[in-house]
Structure formats: C-alpha cells, structure tokens
Amino acid sequence: xxxxxxxxxxxxxxxxxxxxxxxxxxxxxxxxxxxxxxxxxxxxxxxxxxxxxxxxxxxxxxxxxxxxxxxxxxxxxxxxxxxxxxxxxxxxxxxxxxxxxxxxxxxxxxxxxxxxxxxxxxxxxxxxxxxxxxxxxxxxxxxxxxxxxxxxxxxxxxxxxxxxxxxxxxxxxxxxxxxxxxxxxxxxxxxxxxxxxxxx
Numbered sequence: 001x002x003x004x005x006x007x008x009x010x011x012x013x014x015x016x017x018x019x020x021x022x023x024x025x026x027x028x029x030x031x032x033x034x035x036x037x038x039x040x041x042x043x044x045x046x047x048x049x050x051x052x053x054x055x056x057x058x059x060x061x062x063x064x065x066x067x068x069x070x071x072x073x074x075x076x077x078x079x080x081x082x083x084x085x086x087x088x089x090x091x092x093x094x095x096x097x098x099x100x101x102x103x104x105x106x107x108x109x110x111x112x113x114x115x116x117x118x119x120x121x122x123x124x125x126x127x128x129x130x131x132x133x134x135x136x137x138x139x140x141x142x143x144x145x146x147x148x149x150x151x152x153x154x155x156x157x158x159x160x161x162x163x164x165x166x167x168x169x170x171x172x173x174x175x176x177x178x179x180x181x182x183x184x185x186x187x188x189x190x191x192x193x194x195x196x197x198x199x200x
Contacts, residue, residue: 028119030055036114037150041157042167050170051149055115058145062086063123066137067130078124080106080136087144095151099143106140115142152176 034051035041043051066082075082084101100107121138124130155176156168165172 030115033114033116033146034149034153037146038153038157041153044167044169046170047156047168047173050173051153054152055145055149058091058148059120059123059141060127061090062141062144063120063127065090066141067124070130077132077134078130078137079134080140083137083140083144087140091144091148095148096144099140099147101140101143106136106143108136108139113139113142113146115145117142151180155179 030052031048034043034048034055062083065086066078069082069086070076070078073082080101081103084096084103087096087101100112117135117138120141121133121135124133124138124141152173153168153176156172159172159175160166160168
C-alpha cells in the first residue's frame with residue numbers, strides 16, 4: 001500500500017475574501033436618484049448609462065479637485081467653499097447659483113438636492129483622500145450635481161418631445177450639453193466628454 005502524497009497548500013493571500021452567502025457585491029449607482037430629477041421622463045438604457053456615468057464623473061472631478069484645494073490651503077476639512085470654488089471652474093457660475101451654493105453658505109431649505117448626501121460625504125473622505133469633510137460640502141456637491149443633471153434632462157426631454165420620441169436617447173443628451181455650453185457654462189462639454197464616451 002503506497003503512502004499518500006501530501007501536496008503543499010496553495011497560498012490564498014492574493015485571493016479576495018469570499019462574499020457572505022446570499023449577498024451580492026454592492027453596485028453603487030445613481031440611477032434611482034436620476035429618475036427622481038424630472039417627473040415623467042423616460043430614458044433608454046444607453047441614455048441612463050450616460051447619465052449615471054456623468055453623475056459619477058462629476059462627483060469624482062469636483063471631489064478630487066476640492067480635496068486638493070483644501071490640502072493646498074493647509075486645511076484638513078473639505079468645506080462647502082472648496083466645492084463652490086471648484087464647481088464654478090468646472091460647470092460655471094450659473095449652475096452653482098441655481099443650486100443655492102453661495103459665498104455665504106449652502107441654502108439647505110430649498111428642495112433641490114436628490115442625491116445621496118451620506119454617500120457623497122463618505123466618498124469625499126474615502127475616495128478623494130480628504131481626512132474630514134463637512135456635511136455642507138456633501139450637500140453642496142449633491143445640489144450642484146442635481147441642478148446640472150436636471151437642466152440636461154429637461155433640455156433632452158424637450159428635444160424628445162419635439163421629435164416625437166418616447167424616450168431620451170444619448171444624442172439628445174449630447175445636444176443638451178452642447179446647448180448649455182454655448183449658453184455660458186464653461187468647459188462643460190470637455191468635462192463630460194468622457195462620460196458620453198463611456199456610457200453611450
């Protein structure tokens with residue numbers, strides 16, 4: 001009777017820990033909140049992918065730049081003032097004013113923001129390297145994202161109605177961004193060009 005050969009155990013350090021049975025990997029998306037921006041708006045799958053990518057791109061660009069600005073100023077906490085300064089350069093002063101984000105602070109009484117403030121607050125600290133972030137900064141970021149996406153969706157919905165289409169398609173979103181860029185929103189088409197390519 002031959003002796004049993006014992007093989008060496010493979011190293012499992014490189015493998016990620018298994019998920020708990022019955023639980024899926026969390027997929028963070030803004031689709032639920034985008035549907036709340038404009039009542040009655042219908043989107044194609046590609047258009048929703050474009051808008052979701054656009055929201056994620058806006059959150060990353062503004063959050064990273066605001067964290068860098070706070071670090072250069074020698075601050076540990078990302079404040080609403082940092083979000084406002086960066087957003088004016090990326091999306092323009094008009095969008096920031098309509099969102100209720102001013103030099104005096106954030107107008108939280110207006111029902112503008114539909115984005116998840118808790119998630120944005122966590123992302124400012126975890127994803128963008130800020131040691132601390134104020135809740136006003138997270139609310140300001142959500143209000144700016146909501147205002148910009150609402151304007152784009154309303155313009156795209158009007159184009160869909162004019163062309164007798166039931167759903168918003170990526171071409172309408174691209175045209176809406178171009179119209180906003182011509183009306184004075186600075187560098188918006190350049191900032192969101194990667195979102196359109198990734199989603200549509």
